[in-house]
Amino acid sequence: MEIELPELLKNMIREKLYIYADDIKSIDILSEPLILSIGAEAYILRSRFMGIESVIKWRFPKPYMPPELDREFRSVRTETEAKIMWKSLLIGVKTSVPLYVDIDNAIIIMTYIEGNTLRELVKQTEDEELCKVCHEIGVYTAKMHMNGISHGDLTTSNVLIDSRERQVYLIDFGLASFGRRAEDYAIDIHIFFRSIESAHIAREKIMKECFLDGYEAISGSGEVSKMLRIVNDIRKRGRYVAERKLKSEWRSL
8 A cells, every 4th residue: 555655754765865984875864664554643654764774653634634733733742752752761661762753744753673562472472471571561651650651552562572682662652641640640550451351361360460560669569559449440430331321222222
């Protein structure tokens, strides 16, 4: 499938960087991108930027939105995502490194991580390694929360294990935000637990326990207890809404 790239990326593909040393060498600013995935909000493409294996995230225009509102929405989301990625790296959370950010065009070019998602690896991963991975995710999550960051979409699909060193990376900060609401932090935990329950129920106990051990190692046992109380409240509200919806559907039959 081909997509119409923004002019900024087209120009980058056409341009070269010239290096003057013993002789003159040229490097493509950007190689022809290949589509990795298409989401509701953005195209994800793989390319080489200044010779570095990279991923391009482009939040494309939405024809159903008023143009000014669409531009502002995409720009704010892009700026927030880039800032959160940099902040996460500074506090010790491994993620892709932003190499180029264009807020006006809603584009982030970041380093490519060779690996597989945790979702893909759970079944063939031994208990000891799986525990280490989930412990690290818990550590990362607590570090983010202590620094005012909520990931917004913390699922096993958004955790990467790199192929070479088996390091744990968090990816896709597209729904991440800055803030100090405890409920936002609890929602991260709730989403992660729900992703385990929906896709990895046979490994639920070890994954949850090791995640909470990692979270507690950074935030303390008191904070873990507080977060779990809020998670429980969130789940109760979800069940209440589902039950009300079911009752209304039965009445309409």
